[in-house]
Amino acid sequence: MDRPRTRTDQIAGDLARAILSGELPTGTRLDEHSLAQQFGVSRTPVREALKQLGGLSLVDVRPHRGAVVAGVHATHMGEFFEALGEAEAICARLAAIKMSGVERDRLEEVYQRCDDALAREDREVIPVVNREFHEAIYAGAHNAFLADTVLILRRKLAPFTSAQFRLAERPPASKREHAVVMAAIRDRNGPAAEEAMRRHILSVGRAWAQWASEAGLEVATD
Numbered sequence: 100m101d102r103p104r105t106r107t108d109q110i111a112g113d114l115a116r117a118i119l120s121g122e123l124p125t126g127t128r129l130d131e132h133s134l135a136q137q138f139g140v141s142r143t144p145v146r147e148a149l150k151q152l153g154g155l156s157l158v159d160v161r162p163h164r165g166a167v168v169a170g171v172h173a174t175h176m177g178e179f180f181e182a183l184g185e186a187e188a189i190c191a192r193l194a195a196i197k198m199s200g201v202e203r204d205r206l207e208e209v210y211q212r213c214d215d216a217l218a219r220e221d222r223e224v225i226p227v228v229n230r231e232f233h234e235a236i237y238a239g240a241h242n243a244f245l246a247d248t249v250l251i252l253r254r255k256l257a258p259f260t261s262a263q264f265r266l267a268e269r270p271p272a273s274k275r276e277h278a279v280v281m282a283a284i285r286d287r288n289g290p291a292a293e294e295a296m297r298r299h300i301l302s303v304g305r306a307w308a309q310w311a312s313e314a315g316l317e318v319a320t321d
Contacts (some may be wrong), residue, residue, distance in 0.1 A: 110144055111151040114152060119258055127167060139191065151229060188293040189245060190237050191283070193240035195288055195292040196289045199241065203239075209228065209231045213225075213231070214278075214298060217270045222265070225264050268312075273302075279299075283295050
């Protein structure tokens with residue numbers, strides 16, 4: 100299930116982090132040519148990255164007029180996390196039912212590494228092992244279309260899901276939430292795994308909104 104990030108994904112992630120941090124404030128013009136030079140690529144991956152950010156409402160892409168940084172819209176973010184939560188919840192339910200013994204062993208190993216990183220509050224390692232934990236569940240769902248869909252959505256939201264760990268309370272909270280998901284998967288309890296994962300992802304969304312507020316990010320609410 101682990102796949103290398105494309106150059107487009109990397110550029111979109113870097114630009115998203117710059118937008119979220121305020122380095123690229125609302126209204127900043129994003130010139131494809133300048134960005135291509137900055138990232139050392141052709142204009143094609145830059146154009147695709149801007150489309151990704153447009154889909155997240157971080158960038159306003161205007162035909163024949165270029166792209167500008169848009170205000171982060173709280174309503175849109177809530178909808179994105181709601182969609183991710185539902186997709187991941189289905190994956191968790193299917194994984195609880197369909198995972199093989201080998202896949203369960205792999206998930207346990209990844210879970211322990213993620214749990215340890217969360218306990219240490221190792222903010223360098225946490226995003227990596229957290230992603231591995233979730234992707235092991237996608238793989239265990241044994242539904243390639245669903246796994247591909249949720250992977251695309253999670254990768255688009257990666258800058259937002261990573262931001263949560265800048266809050267002091269999120270590593271221990273995430274640790275507790277993962278434990279509930281794992282308990283349900285161990286018990287092969289699909290409905291419990293589904294509900295636990297849904298609650299976990301919605302908590303991530305609320306944590307992002309809190310981080311954005313504390314970071315002084317201008318978030319539109321209308």
